[in-house]
Amino acid sequence: MVEFYRVRVRTKGNTDVIDITQHVADAVEKSNKKDGIAVVFVPGSTAAITTIEYEPNLVKDIKNIMEKLVPSNIEYLHHKTWGDDNGSSHIRASIVKPSLTVPFQNKELLLGTWQQIVLMDFDTREREREIIIQIIGE
Amino acid sequence: MVEFYRVRVRTKGNTDVIDITQHVADAVEKSNKKDGIAVVFVPGSTAAITTIEYEPNLVKDIKNIMEKLVPSNIEYLHHKTWGDDNGSSHIRASIVKPSLTVPFQNKELLLGTWQQIVLMDFDTREREREIIIQIIGE
Amino acid sequence: MVEFYRVRVRTKGNTDVIDITQHVADAVEKSNKKDGIAVVFVPGSTAAITTIEYEPNLVKDIKNIMEKLVPSNIEYLHHKTWGDDNGSSHIRASIVKPSLTVPFQNKELLLGTWQQIVLMDFDTREREREIIIQIIGE
Numbered sequence: 001m002v003e004f005y006r007v008r009v010r011t012k013g014n015t016d017v018i019d020i021t022q023h024v025a026d027a028v029e030k031s032n033k034k035d036g037i038a039v040v041f042v043p044g045s046t047a048a049i050t051t052i053e054y055e056p057n058l059v060k061d062i063k064n065i066m067e068k069l070v071p072s073n074i075e076y077l078h079h080k081t082w083g084d085d086n087g088s089s090h091i092r093a094s095i096v097k098p099s100l101t102v103p104f105q106n107k108e109l110l111l112g113t114w115q116q117i118v119l120m121d122f123d124t125r126e127r128e129r130e131i132i133i134q135i136i137g138e
Numbered sequence: 139m140v141e142f143y144r145v146r147v148r149t150k151g152n153t154d155v156i157d158i159t160q161h162v163a164d165a166v167e168k169s170n171k172k173d174g175i176a177v178v179f180v181p182g183s184t185a186a187i188t189t190i191e192y193e194p195n196l197v198k199d200i201k202n203i204m205e206k207l208v209p210s211n212i213e214y215l216h217h218k219t220w221g222d223d224n225g226s227s228h229i230r231a232s233i234v235k236p237s238l239t240v241p242f243q244n245k246e247l248l249l250g251t252w253q254q255i256v257l258m259d260f261d262t263r264e265r266e267r268e269i270i271i272q273i274i275g276e
Numbered sequence: 277m278v279e280f281y282r283v284r285v286r287t288k289g290n291t292d293v294i295d296i297t298q299h300v301a302d303a304v305e306k307s308n309k310k311d312g313i314a315v316v317f318v319p320g321s322t323a324a325i326t327t328i329e330y331e332p333n334l335v336k337d338i339k340n341i342m343e344k345l346v347p348s349n350i351e352y353l354h355h356k357t358w359g360d361d362n363g364s365s366h367i368r369a370s371i372v373k374p375s376l377t378v379p380f381q382n383k384e385l386l387l388g389t390w391q392q393i394v395l396m397d398f399d400t401r402e403r404e405r406e407i408i409i410q411i412i413g414e
Binding site: 001002004039041043044045069070076077078080081087090091093094095097098099101132134136 | 277311312313326327328329331333334336337338341345371372373376377378379381386387388390391392412413414
């Protein structure tokens with residue numbers, strides 16, 4: 001009933017937005033499930049999973065808005081804990097959250113035409129991220 | 139184990155907030171499941187699913203805050219991609235996200251007394267939205 | 277296939293952040309499931325579930341940012357509905373949302389090393405919260 005797939009993705013950090021829709025569709029395809037949910041989860045506290053119309057201008061817009069809402073260049077108390085500089089990354093990730101559940105039917109993700117599943121990496125440096133794609137269904 | 143229900147909802151856009159709790163409760167009722175989850179998902183990249191105490195004043199408050207956080211009347215690079223005017227709609231939807239998982243037990247959604255499941259339509263025009271209600275359980 | 281656990285947690289409100297990871301891990305442990313999802317849900321419209329690196333400075337940072345984004349000391353129309361003072365609590369909760377789905381495999385939650393599951397209580401007073409931990413899997 002439950003299957004796990006894992007993909008590794010390189011990111012540039014700094015609200016890098018990566019389209020992972022094909023990875024999720026591939027997991028659904030490979031699974032022996034016709035109907036169910038894909039739970040997409042990124043371990044770590046400075047990244048998140050959501051959907052967006054994945055086009056370069058909107059990706060820049062979301063970086064700009066994140067910078068306005070939770071600025072990276074102000075002092076966070078968290079920076080004193082570890083000598084880190086990624087307080088804003090943690091807060092953005094806690095708001096957007098690391099988990100997304102997407103239904104599929106007849107092996108098709110029920111996304112809109114202009115809706116892609118994305119990893120947002122808010123960390124302040126390049127990262128390699130592992131993404132869990134869990135398929136539950138029948 | 140998996141059942142799908144679909145409802146169509148007319149919205150006015152512009153952070154229109156629509157109470158869809160009864161639709162989700164009806165799907166749970168109609169299903170042959172006693173215990174499980176309702177995955178509520180809106181296909182599309184300018185709408186989201188969340189919960190709120192659904193009362194008219196709070197609905198206005200959330201419109202006001204969304205306008206303050208992600209203003210609709212500033213220029214987004216996305217507007218140059220398609221000649222659209224809904225950059226703010228996309229960003230709000232990516233933050234609030236299109237998916238919500240609600241547990242139910244003995245056919246009752248485990249919501250709080252003042253907690254309703256809502257569609258938030260952030261698009262800048264009237265829309266008809268299809269909402270997927272997927273019931274997984276036993 | 278579906279099991280329910282409930283925990284009660286006392287909070288101070290005002291964006292109190294409570295680490296509930298151990299409660300979720302305990303539910304997975306007690307369940308008769310090896311692989312699946314833990315759906316963590318807080319009934320109520322002024323609290324949310326997410327993940328964070330749980331350390332005291334970052335907890336203060338997130339309180340500060342929430343206060344900046346959705347201030348508690350401005351007038352909300354909602355305050356006129358019930359004579360309440362928690363308009364900001366509702367809006368914060370609707371954005372961060374009451375539900376989080378976390379995969380587990382071989383009875384281990386697939387969290388990052390520095391990633392804890394937390395309840396955020398945005399209400400303006402002390403509360404006792406019941407949290408639903410639903411285990412679905414095999």
